[in-house]
Amino acid sequence: MERLILLCALFGVAFSVQVDFRPYNQSALLLFQGSDADHDGIFSRQELDNEFVKYDANGDGRVSRHEYTEYVTLSTPSLHEFSHALYDDYDVSGDHHLDKHDYDLYYAKLDADGDGSVTQDEFVNYWVDLFIRTEHLHGAQGKK
């Protein structure tokens, strides 16, 4: 099956209509490469902010569930359910808004060894695990 990867920003996962993230380690690596804007091998806290600001359509400094899921499904409607699962994963405080507080907590989740920076390995391991946990939501069913 052809896997068209049109764009690979961290969470604005815009793939082709036929989504298949397998092999997960490869998709996670592509996400990392698309998110590590300065290519220093570290996904920095600033780079995380730079991703989330893209989803803040009304510019109020917070990302609502609607803003995020619209952003993802505009390019890839089949990721509707997956986009909600991702939102829940980012919304660490669970208050249905994404803001600086969530980004700090989310960054800490990615930073497995707690040294204050997120390496490629930490990032890829996190996303591979997430792809596996959410497999029933991102449309790999029925494909080879």
Ligand SMILES: *[C@@H]1O[C@H](CO)[C@@H](O)[C@H](O)[C@H]1NC(C)=O
């Ligand atoms: C993904 O994992 C497979 C199986 O362990 C390995 O052969 C492959 O090189 C890995 N790919 C990447 C991009 O790490």
Ligand SMILES: [Ca+2]
């Ligand atoms: Ca970087």
Ligand SMILES: [Ca+2]
């Ligand atoms: Ca907003």
Ligand SMILES: [Ca+2]
């Ligand atoms: Ca780390």
